[in-house]
Amino acid sequence: EVQLVESGGGLVQPGGSLRLSCAASGFSFRSSWMQWVRQAPGKGLVWLSRINTDGSNTDYADSVKGRFTISRDNAKNTLYLQMNTLRAEDTAVYFCAVGTNWFDPWGQGSLVTVSS
């Protein structure tokens, strides 16, 4: 069974940092491009970042460029999102997903709340 499980979310103060993890199983993780997408409360889905199969190529949305870093460990079948200088507007459920164009499958998400 293909599975993606995010972890690492929680409550953090503005300006703080958090690292999300996405544990993958049931498919060839090392052959897959991976994505991060978020959904703020009551809002739509927003693409954040992507990484190629070996981690040599990464891209970011302007809203997180310079603050967030995507990475992967193919030996551990795990995707990461390091989030620094967090702001209140970063409060959202964060999803990892598989794919280069359309995204399939997705994880269930990890809630990040940025508040003092």
Added chain:
Amino acid sequence: EIVMTQSPATLSVSPGERATLSCRASQSVSSNLAWYQRKPGQAPRLLIYGASTRANGIPARFSGSGSGTEFTLTISSPQSEDFAVYYCQQYNDWYTFGQGTKLEIK
């Protein structure tokens, strides 16, 4: 950035009544469009890619059409489990999503 606009924001239909959801792109995305279903507490689920190709395991009552800037997701006879929020996504130029259409039971 390509802006995706979905309409209506909320669609109320009776079970078994055809549901038609629309998605418009601010510029042409060719057929590089996907549709997703989102239920509370669940992962988004891919329904359609390439504007009209059903993903694995998606029932035939879901169909997608359109190209360029105008797209439609049709649910021919919605079942109780289909009442959810639906998002379109373009992947022609990076990735952007619509704001979603909530399909609710009338």
